[in-house]
Amino acid sequence: MSYVVFALKWRPQDFNAIVGQEHIVTTLRNALQKNRLAHAYLFAGPRGVGKTSTARILAKAINCAQGPTPDPCGKCPSCTQIAQGNSLDVIEIDGASNRGIDEIRALRESVKFSPARSRFKVYIIDEVHQITPDGFNALLKTLEEPPDFVKFIFATTQPNKVMPTIISRCQRLDFRRISVMEIVGQLEKIIESEKVEVQKEALIAIAKASDGALRDAESILDELVSFTKGRVSLAEVVSVLGLVEQEMLFAVTEKIIAKDARGALEILDRVIGQGKDTGIFLSNLIEHFRNLMVARVSRGDASLIDLPEETSQLILKQAEHFSLEEIFSAFNVLVNTQEMAKRLDSVRIPLEVSLVKLAHDKKGDTLHPHQHARRESHPLPKQGIEPKTPAAGEKGTPLPAEQRQEEKIEPSPETEISLEGVKEAWQGIIESLSRVKISAGTYLNEGMPVKVERNVLTIAFPMNYSLHKESLERKENRQLVEQIVSQVLHTGTRVNFILSKEEIPRQDASSHPFIKSVLDSFGGRVIAED
Incomplete structure (x- = not known):
């Protein structure tokens, strides 16, 4: 006897064997018990989640010798023939190869004939969205008022491509992706x-x-059992599928925490050297930060993380090194990378x-001579708050450094500021804010001052940067931005954040603190300037 692959051998033969689609099973069972079967069903959902299997089980249920019943016997001639795929009254059609108007007209003619042996004639059309508009139009009247002995079951992975007039004539059931633990x-x-x-x-x-497809999981397991001689281990799964080990994801995240950009690049180079797909590595890293986010909000509850207990505990520990805002920022950076x-x-x-960008050193330890000169000409305290300078004509002896640090600087609310003055000081504001809170500085760098009125500074962001705006509008971030702006401009200033549909001019990237830090770390220099 020839070998039968797991995906076929373990295909569900009754409603009890369907995995992860309880809402579908309950609906169909109740319809069978109450004799409320629709004349047409549309099964929509991703591949490999049981759409066609459910259609066959439904065909069994309505044609079983003991039926219609939610529990077909599986032994009568009708159930046996449907399971073997040779029933004369259950016709499976591939929508991709029978998509034209001529094929649909032939189907319309066959619908008129009564079932040969069964109670109902069931048409199962897979990938129904492949049928042409003319084919759909030819099917409309038949679908609306089919003979009493005919049932239609359509299956599709792209219900948005099915004509609305077809969907409205069907009872639609949406299949969901199967969870990791249900597949396991x-x-x-x-x-x-x-x-x-x-x-x-x-x-x-x-x-x-x-990715939520049980059929794919069974096929992968089948392949791995053939690949290995004994016990299938995680290392063999990683090797066969080209996955990235969890250790690599934890390691690169540790480098991000330690602000070791060089180490992060070395890990990436090691991943590439092992022949791993960088796209998979990026996707896995995004998922890793998703798990970190869940760990932060769940407060020690690892039930929402679909990982082994030991790995989940490591996620919880690593998440302690990040704030939610830092995780959001990293997530945004990685998604933009895709x-x-x-x-x-x-x-x-x-x-x-x-x-x-994620692992650069905030402090910027290494400076070129021209950067030293610039910082000396525009000194900023360690906390990013610039001390108030004496007014024109005012004399006095500079205070010692210790006393300057302790001195509380009061802004001058009566001083009016101009938009031009804000733009000139904008880079200093971003640098000062970044030293106090790197995530807030990163968010603010995507905005641009556009209006000043009565010492209220309006900062605009592009429409696709709503996350940055919302983050800065949080009470603690808004207060911090207002404090830094007021100190740099020497006047009490409030801020207002908006989204703008107009194109917002971007600053020279080389002036951003992060770019400066990267240039310093890697010894870069500007070789051409327009």
Whole structure:
């Protein structure tokens, strides 16, 4: 007897075997018990989650010798023939290869004939969205008023491409992606029955790689069982699927925490040297920061993190080194990296830039001579608050450094400020804010002062930077920005953040503190200037 792959061998044969679609099963069971079956169903959802299997089980249920029943016997001629795929009254059609008006007209003619042996004639059309508009239009009248002995079951992964007039004539049931732990549970049943030994962490990795598709997970497991001679371990799953080890994700995050940009790049280089896909590494890193976010908000509860207990505990510990705002900022940087990678058709360069951006040293220990001169001409205290300078013609002896640090500087609320003055001091404001709170400085750098009225400074952000605006509008961030702006401008200033549809002029990137730090760290210099 020829070998049967896991995806076929373990295909559900009744409603009890369907995994992760309880809402669908309950709806269909109740419809069968109450004799309230619709004449047409539309099963929508991702691939590999049980749409076609459910359609076959429904066909069994309504044609079973003991039915219609929510629990088909699986032994009568009708159930046996449907399971084997050779029933004359259950017709499965591939929408991709039968998409034209001629094929639909032939289907319309066949609908008129009564079932050969069964109670109902069931048409299962897979990937129904592939049918042409003319084909759909030819089907409309038949679908609206089919013969009493005909049932239609449509399945699609793209319901948005199905004509609204078709959807309105069907009862739509949406299948969801299957959770990681539900997939793991089904895989455990398979390996127990097949007498195969697989490490629990390996099963979780398989489930995560399948992206919610049980069929994909079963196929991957089948491949791994063939690949290995004995026990399937996590290392073999990583090797076969080209995944990135959790240790690498933890390691690069540790480098980000330690502000070790060089170390982060070395880890990335090691990942690439092992032949890993940088796109997968980036996606996994985004998911890692998602887990860090969940760990921060769950306050020690690891139930929302689909990882082994030991790994979840490590996530909880690592999350303690980040604030939520820092996680949001990192997440934003990494997601933007994906978009940039698509435009550049390269993942490595944008990813390297992002890792350096996330792991650069805030303090900027290494300075070039021209940077020393600039800071000496525009001194700023350690906390990023510039001391008030004497007014024109005012004389006095400079205070000692210790006394200057302790002196509380009161802004002058009566002094009017101008938009030009704010723009001239803008880079100093960002630098001062970045030294106090790097995330707030990063957010503010994406904005631009656009209006000053009665000492209220309006700062505009592009429409796609709403996250930056909302973060800065939080009470603690707004107060910090107002404090820094007031101290740098020597006058009491309030701020207002807006989103603008107009193009906002961006500052020279080389003037940003982060870019300066990168240039310093890697010994860069400007070789050309327009």
